[in-house]
Amino acid sequence: MTVTIDSIIEQMGRLQQLHESLLALSMRKTEILKSNETEALQDILVQERKHVQGINTVEKQRMASTAAWAETAGLAGEAPTVSEMLEVVEGQERERLQEAYDAFILVLADLKQQEVLNAELTKQSLQFITMSLDMLQPSLTNMNYCTSSQGGEQKRSVFDSKA
Known part of the structure; x- marks a missing residue:
């Protein structure tokens, strides 16, 4: 089986499309996190999981x-990275491979930035929930119905532990 640069560029194009779609989902997830829609968030997470599975499949094909x-090019060792391929390939193939690589890297950078934002929003949301629970839960010293002979250790539920 002879593999050409064209088939590798095509697979990189599919990877780019999948990552662009994943980026669109990530942007939707940002809006869902802002509006606190937990059911919609579950749907987005399922869709993201499917995208990741597709990405893994195409990436395995690209590596093969x-x-x-x-x-066929006479290079020893494992499958080369695209950067290593760019050092060996020449002419128009190199230009096309470089373009596909650059476009893919830009999408990855955007996706990473969006996911950092989503992680920060999730962290802030969890901090708000923890603070709200702390405010709603009365402390034992403020309870009037507790007798003084019931001292000892305060019992805490699993939800009170810090993450």
Whole structure:
């Protein structure tokens, strides 16, 4: 089986499309986190999981293709990275591979930035929930119906522990 740079570029294009779609989901997730829609968040997480599975499948195909290309190109070792391929490939193939690589890297950078934002929103939401629970839960010293002979250790539920 001879693998050409074209098939690798095509797989990188599919990876880019999947990551762009994942980025769109991540942006929707940001809006859902802001509006606190837990059911919609569950749906987004299921869709993200499916995208990640698709990405893993295409990435395995790309790695197999690069390994086969490396073998036909006479390169020893494991499947080369795209950066390593760019050092070996010349001419128009190199330009097309470089364009596909650059476009893919830009999408990855945008996705990473969006996911950092989502992680921060999730963290803030959890902090708000913890603070709200702390405010709603009365302290034992403020309870009038507790007798003084019931001293000892305060019992705490699993939900009171710090994450």
